[in-house]
Amino acid sequence: MDTPDPTSAPDVALGQPLASDPSKVIAAGYSWASLVLQGAAPPPLGFHLATTQDGRTELKQAQQAAAVRMYATLSMQGDAMGMLGMSRLLLQTAANLKADGEGGGEERKKAVERAIALLQASSKKGISEAYYELGVLHLSGELMPANQRKAFELFELAAADGNARAHHALGVLLSRTALDLSTSPSVRQSDLTRSYHHFTSAAEQGDAQSAHNLGLRYLLREEMVRESAPEDQPEVPDGPEGEEILNNLAQDILKKASRKHQELYGVEADDRLARQWFEKATEYGSVPASLNLAGLLVEARGAPESLASSANANPTETRLAELKKAYALYSRVAALGQQAAAASPSNTNGNAGQAQAQAGAGSAPGGELQEMTTFATQAASTVENLIKEILEPTRKAGDEPHT
DSSP: OOOOOTTSOOSSOOOSOSSSSHHHHHHHHHHHHHHHHTTOSOOOTTGGGOOSHHHHHHHHHHHHHHHHHHHHHHHHTTOHHHHHHHHHHHHHHHHHHHHHTSOOHHHHHHHHHHHHHHHHHHHHTTOHHHHHHHHHHHHHOSSSOOOHHHHHHHHHHHHHTTOHHHHHHHHHHHHHHHHOTTSOHHHHHHHHHHHHHHHHHHHTTTOHHHHHHHHHHHOOOHHHHHHHSOSSOOOOOSSHHHHHHHHHHHHHHHHHHHHHHHHHHSSOOOHHHHHHHHHHHHHHTOHHHHHHHHHHHHTTOSOOHHHHTOTTOOHHHHHHHHHHHHHHHHHHHHHHHHHHHHTSTTTSSSOHHHHHHHTTOTTOOHHHHHHHHHHHHHHHHHHHHHHHHHHHHHHHTTOOOOO
16 A cells, blocks of 8 residues: 655545534544554445455455545644654555565655654654654664664653653663663662652553563562572471571571562562552553462462451462462463464464454563463463362362352
């Protein structure tokens, strides 16, 4: 499909206004065009009456061409969102030309230049997403020279307007600097604090990756605990004295690991807060957060204070409920991965990325999703056996816990 030049006259006019308020007409036109190009719009008129596949394809292509012309028309009229939409089409055109590998260098360069000009014009009209996408271009360096400092400045402009994706990007960049061993302690602490703020701002707007990152910020890693253990274990006598020595040793190891955690991540390790953020990220659709939440449930870590301090809580029922939640989470991740695999190009003529999104697979890339699917399938089986071990004695005793 040819991408029209928004600096030239469009092929067709918008026609008569659909409402008395021009801004509503513009918003409706942009929304319709966006839905069409995302494949989420109703089929075009006459689609169901077409008797051949070629006829239906032709109608779809005509609808998509009309949507592109809508973007171009709005862009030429100076509409900020139209400029944003048109810039995205131009960048996609540039990416496709690069992927084809058949020259087109000059054409690709012109498409990128036009896209950047439109993004800059859109950002000046107050569209924070345009600032964000300009920042991504500067950060990636794929279609223009990489410039992380400029990207950071653009993300800050977008974040100042409340853009969740820009807040997340700033959180990631600041975290990278903070975790760099060459960073001074004062800068590290400052960057950790700032990154926490940006992740929180994004998570509060529903950003799943940011919520997951906050959960990781509070999660005490097993490897950190192992590294904090002494190389030579002391000889421990049997009986109460030995138990006390082991308990004190475990507490010392945990304290040492917690200090390392706080130095590295800027917050005290807290399983409850980690669990809360993993729960939030899971609600938003994060697959990695689902796995981490399930892991905490299996390890009986991070239970809410109200549950942990309840005098009426039955330990067996509580444990069983937590394991069942973990099993449900693992099973869901396994099912999502299987759905995405079934809809991959090797099995269908569909789009794997679109199928993955429809399956609710969050932001996990295909390869990572497959690894998580395999892990989740195995973990679900393990948890199922743990549940059976709890239920079996109670069934024999005729006193199965109520769940």
